[in-house]
Amino acid sequence: MRALALAFVSLSLVWSCELSAQDMIVNDGMNLTSLSRNQARLYFSQKAQLWPDGAPVRVFVLPDEHPLHRSFCKRVLGLFPYQLRRVWDRMVFSGTGQAPTTVTSEKQLIRGVATTPGAIGYAAEGSRHPGIRSLEVD
Amino acid sequence: MGRVARIIACTATLVPAVVVADGNLWDSLQLHGFASQAVIRTSDNNFFGESPKTSFDFTEVGINASLRPFSKLLLSGQALYRRAGDMYPNTLSVDYALADITALSLDQGRAGLRIGRIKNPLGLYNETRDMPFTRPSIFLPQVVYYERVRNLVLASDGVSVYADWFSDFGDLSLTLVGGQPQIDGNVEWSFLGTDWPGHVEPNETFWAGSLWYNTAGERVKVGLSGATSSFKFDPNPGSTLKAGTTAFDYWIASFQYNAEDWTFSTEYVREPVQWEDYGVFFPDQKVTAEGYYFQGAYHIRPNVQLLLRYGEGFANRYDRDGTGSSAASGGFIPPFSRYSKIWTASLRWDINRHLMARAEYQRHDGTFFLSNRENPDFGDLVREWDVFALQLSVRF
Numbered sequence: 001m002r003a004l005a006l007a008f009v010s011l012s013l014v015w016s017c018e019l020s021a022q023d024m025i026v027n028d029g030m031n032l033t034s035l036s037r038n039q040a041r042l043y044f045s046q047k048a049q050l051w052p053d054g055a056p057v058r059v060f061v062l063p064d065e066h067p068l069h070r071s072f073c074k075r076v077l078g079l080f081p082y083q084l085r086r087v088w089d090r091m092v093f094s095g096t097g098q099a100p101t102t103v104t105s106e107k108q109l110i111r112g113v114a115t116t117p118g119a120i121g122y123a124a125e126g127s128r129h130p131g132i133r134s135l136e137v138d
Numbered sequence: 139m140g141r142v143a144r145i146i147a148c149t150a151t152l153v154p155a156v157v158v159a160d161g162n163l164w165d166s167l168q169l170h171g172f173a174s175q176a177v178i179r180t181s182d183n184n185f186f187g188e189s190p191k192t193s194f195d196f197t198e199v200g201i202n203a204s205l206r207p208f209s210k211l212l213l214s215g216q217a218l219y220r221r222a223g224d225m226y227p228n229t230l231s232v233d234y235a236l237a238d239i240t241a242l243s244l245d246q247g248r249a250g251l252r253i254g255r256i257k258n259p260l261g262l263y264n265e266t267r268d269m270p271f272t273r274p275s276i277f278l279p280q281v282v283y284y285e286r287v288r289n290l291v292l293a294s295d296g297v298s299v300y301a302d303w304f305s306d307f308g309d310l311s312l313t314l315v316g317g318q319p320q321i322d323g324n325v326e327w328s329f330l331g332t333d334w335p336g337h338v339e340p341n342e343t344f345w346a347g348s349l350w351y352n353t354a355g356e357r358v359k360v361g362l363s364g365a366t367s368s369f370k371f372d373p374n375p376g377s378t379l380k381a382g383t384t385a386f387d388y389w390i391a392s393f394q395y396n397a398e399d400w401t402f403s404t405e406y407v408r409e410p411v412q413w414e415d416y417g418v419f420f421p422d423q424k425v426t427a428e429g430y431y432f433q434g435a436y437h438i439r440p441n442v443q444l445l446l447r448y449g450e451g452f453a454n455r456y457d458r459d460g461t462g463s464s465a466a467s468g469g470f471i472p473p474f475s476r477y478s479k480i481w482t483a484s485l486r487w488d489i490n491r492h493l494m495a496r497a498e499y500q501r502h503d504g505t506f507f508l509s510n511r512e513n514p515d516f517g518d519l520v521r522e523w524d525v526f527a528l529q530l531s532v533r534f
Contacts, residue, residue, distance in 0.1 A: 036306075038305075041354065042304055047304070048243070048304065049240065049248070050210070056166070056206060064491070065441070083396055089266065089269065090265060090272065092170050093200070093269040094234065094265040095204065095212075095214030095238070095257070096212075098166065
C-alpha cells in the first residue's frame with residue numbers, strides 16, 4: 001500500500017513537472033490565429049512545406065532530448081520526438097525536404113521565430129516578445 | 139544523365155556561396171552529412187569482406203546540400219562514398235540529385251514533381267538505406283533489402299510524381315517513379331551467377347511506386363511499394379552465355395506501429411524473376427523469391443535502444459528448403475544456399491546528437507542473401523554461422 005502511495009506521489013510529481021504548458025508561436029507577420037492539431041503536426045513534420053499564402057514554412061525547434069521539445073511534441077502535437085526525427089531524416093537524406101532549424105535555447109528559438117518570416121516554433125506558456133505571436137491549437 | 143549532371147553542377151556551385159551568404163536566395167542552403175565505420179567478424183562465410191578474419195570493409199560517408207531558391211522549388215544532391223567488401227570495394231556515387239517542384243499545396247494536401255536522380259520509395263528503409271542513423275540496425279533486414287543487388291532498386295534517373303492527402307483520420311501518400319536504374323557488376327553476379335564475358339545493361343524503363351497510409355500522429359503506418367523492370371546481357375563475341383533478358387518485379391508490404399518506448403515493424407517481399415534467351419547453358423526459367431521479417435525495438439533508456447528481429451528469405455518460394463534447386467544442379471548447389479533464417483539482436487547507443495555506437499549479433503541458418511561475388515565457391519559455404527559487428531557513426 002505504501003509502495004502504491006509512493007508510486008502515486010512520484011507519478012503526480014512527474015505530471016506536475018510536465019504540466020508547465022507550451023505555446024505554439026509564429027512570426028508576427030503571419031496572418032494566422034489558430035491551427036488544428038493535425039495542421040500543426042503537418043507543419044512541424046514539414047510534410048506541409050508551404051503556408052496557405054505560398055510562403056515557405058520555417059520550423060524552429062530545440063534538440064530532440066530537450067524537455068520543452070519533448071513536452072511540446074507529446075502534449076501539443078501528439079507525437080513522440082523520435083517520430084519527428086524520423087520524418088525529417090527521411091526528407092533530408094533522400095533530398096525531398098529540408099531539416100528544421102535546431103537551436104540550443106528557448107531564447108534563441110524565440111529570437112529565430114521573431115526575425116524569420118514564415119517561422120513557427122514554441123515557447124513556455126505566456127512568453128512575450130516583440131515579433132512573435134502565440135497560436136491557438138484546437 | 140546529362141540532366142543529373144547539370145543539377146549536380148548547379149548544386150556544387152552553391153557550396154562556396156554559403157560563406158558569403160547575404161541575399162535571401164542563399165538563406166535556405168543546408169548542408170548535412172554522415173560517416174560510419176564498422177568492424178565485422180563472422181564464424182564462417184565472407185560478409186562485407188574477409189569477415190572470418192575480421193573485416194573493416196564497411197564504410198559509409200555521405201554529404202548533401204539542399205537549397206530552396208523559390209518557395210516552390212527545392213534543389214538537392216548527395217554524394218556517397220561506400221566500401222562494402224568485394225561488392226563495392228571503393229565506390230563514389232551520386233546518391234541523388236534532383237529538383238523538386240511543388241505544383242499544388244493546400245490544407246488538404248500537396249502534389250508535385252521531381253526530376254533527376256531520385257531514390258526509389260521502396261519499403262520502410264530503401265530511400266535512406268545508407269544513412270546509418272535511419273536504419274534499425276547495422277545491417278538492414280537482408281531478407282527484404284538484398285545487399286548484393288542494392289543498386290538495382292536504389293535510385294532512378296528520371297521523373298517522379300507525388301501526391302499527399304492530409305485529413306484528421308491520417309495521411310495518404312502516393313509516389314510514382316519512372317527512369318533508368320543503376321546496373322552494376324553485382325547484378326550480373328547475383329542474377330547470372332558469375333562474371334560472364336560481356337556486360338549487363340538496362341532493357342526497359344524502371345518503374346517504382348508506393349502508397350502509404352499513416353494514422354494522424356503516425357502510430358500506425360501501412361504501405362505497399364513495388365518496382366518492375368528488366369535488364370539484358372550484352373555478350374562479347376564467342377560468349378557461351380547468349381544475349382538474354384531478365385525481367386523482375388519487387389513488391390514490399392510494410393507495417394509499422396509506433397509507441398512511446400517501442401516500435402514494431404514487419405515487412406514481406408516477393409520478387410518474381412524471369413530469365414529468357416540466355417542459350418542452352420542457361421535455360422529459361424521463372425522463379426519467385428520471397429522474404430519477411432518481424433522486428434521489435436525498445437528504448438531501454440532515452441538514448442539506448444535494443445532491437446530483436448527474426449527474418450526468413452527464400453530464393454524460390456516453391457522450393458523453400460532448396461532441395462529442388464540442389465537436385466536440379468546435381469548437388470552442385472547446396473540446399474541451404476537457397477534460404478536464410480536469421481535472428482538479430484542489436485543495441486544502439488546515441489552518445490550525443492552527433493555520435494552513435496552500435497553492437498550487433500546475428501545467428502544465421504542458410505546463406506541465401508550472401509553475395510556470390512564474395513563467396514564464389516559453393517563448396518566453401520557453411521550453413522550455420524554467426525555475425526558479430528560494431529559500428530560507430532557520426533552525423534551533422
